[in-house]
Amino acid sequence: MSRILAKESTLVEMLGVSDRRVREVCKDFKVDTGKYLLIESVSHYIKTLKDEGKQEIANLRRADTELKEFRLKVLKNEYVPxxxxxxxxxxxxxxxxxxxxxxxxxxxxxxxxxxxxxxxxxxxxxxxxxxxxxxxxxxxxxxxxxx
Known part of the structure; x- marks a missing residue:
């Protein structure tokens, strides 16, 4: 794979995130001050988004399950106002x-x-x-x- 470098500001513009987020997510692909491996950084950012999305979905499902369990207990009069x-x-x-x-x-x-x-x-x-x-x-x- 060829080593295409991108400035931090370019990644900020491409990904639509803050410079801090670029530094946070792409830190493993930093080759010099303010310069990152473009393809690896973008790929890693996309993977990070997928992972965060999966985690968010899991959190929402867990919260939904807890809410359903709570409602069931209320219906069974296991909770008192x-x-x-x-x-x-x-x-x-x-x-x-x-x-x-x-x-x-x-x-x-x-x-x-x-x-x-x-x-x-x-x-x-x-x-x-x-x-x-x-x-x-x-x-x-x-x-x-x-x-």
Missing amino acids: IDQIELAITDMQIRTKSKAMSIASEASSDVLGKTSRKEIELIIQKYVNEFLEEMANFNFGGGENEI
Whole structure:
């Protein structure tokens, strides 16, 4: 193959790319400052475009597959919209606060008249344990104790 040389500016004009892109893609075919092997540089640029195109197609197919999988999961109700989650968490926070605040009034009648610190502590502990168990069994599905 004959060695036809082209200036960087000629390759820029022929390929319709920036001088930086020419330097990047054709660096292996540079023979002197600003001079490249013409045929090899153009061939390599075309191959690079094909490879980049194939990669882009693969990326698009992968993204399309992921989107289809996501849509399928949405249709199967495997995903919940964020506003429903925010509503459920807010409701749970309100219920938790309300239940925690009621412990004192509920326990007060049971501790009334008790003089033993240990006995009072056990009564309060009973109410706290009931509260914690109720919170542990909290269900986000709807209905009694549920969202």
